[in-house]
Amino acid sequence: MKKKSSNQLKTNKLKKKYKFFLNPYSDCAFTKCPKCETKTKVRKFVLVIHMEPQQVLLLNKQCKYCPNCELIIAKKQEIEALMVVGFGQENPEIMGNNYLVMGTIERQDWKQGNQGSLSNREIIERMYIFKDQWDFEVIPAGWYPNDELPEKKK
Numbered sequence: 001m002k003k004k005s006s007n008q009l010k011t012n013k014l015k016k017k018y019k020f021f022l023n024p025y026s027d028c029a030f031t032k033c034p035k036c037e038t039k040t041k042v043r044k045f046v047l048v049i050h051m052e053p054q055q056v057l058l059l060n061k062q063c064k065y066c067p068n069c070e071l072i073i074a075k076k077q078e079i080e081a082l083m084v085v086g087f088g089q090e091n092p093e094i095m096g097n098n099y100l101v102m103g104t105i106e107r108q109d110w111k112q113g114n115q116g117s118l119s120n121r122e123i124i125e126r127m128y129i130f131k132d133q134w135d136f137e138v139i140p141a142g143w144y145p146n147d148e149l150p151e152k153k154k
Contacts, residue, residue: 017128019071022079022101025138030073033066034136040064045072046110048127049083051099056120057086058105058113071134074101103129 023030033040043065049057059082064073084095105113105127112118118126 015128016131017070018104018130019069019132019134020101020103020130021071021073021134021136022076023073024076026075026077028138030064033069033071034073035069035071035134036066038066038068040066040073043072045074046105046107047074047079048102048105048123049079049099050102051083051094052097053094054120055091055094056123057083058110058123059083059086060107060110070131072104072130101130103127 030040042062044060044062047059047061049059051057061074105123109118109126113123
């Protein structure tokens, strides 16, 4: 029997849940799922955000959610504004650094994290990483000549 390395064990332990889309469009609310076109719901999720260097932020945020596709849609502008509030007073020097929305965490873990009883490592161990991160391009509504019709993905 082969012995697994510690890196292999760590990646096998990570639980996967949901798909994620970071919405860069300030004028698009995605009231319908961009994939299946059913109406999206508004749900609160605790997003786990990693910001360089080695900072983890737990953000309890309302997002659009498609239960059919298990897709969470979060607005980039709103997340960045909340990050300024979360990190702005404690670590203003890291504002503007690269960040990644890594996954979600259970509400009881979020409460423990807010009380400071969870380390960054424990948060990472308890979180659900996203199954996939999607990207969508918005095609503006309007009239197009037949030879310039934008392709609709199915």
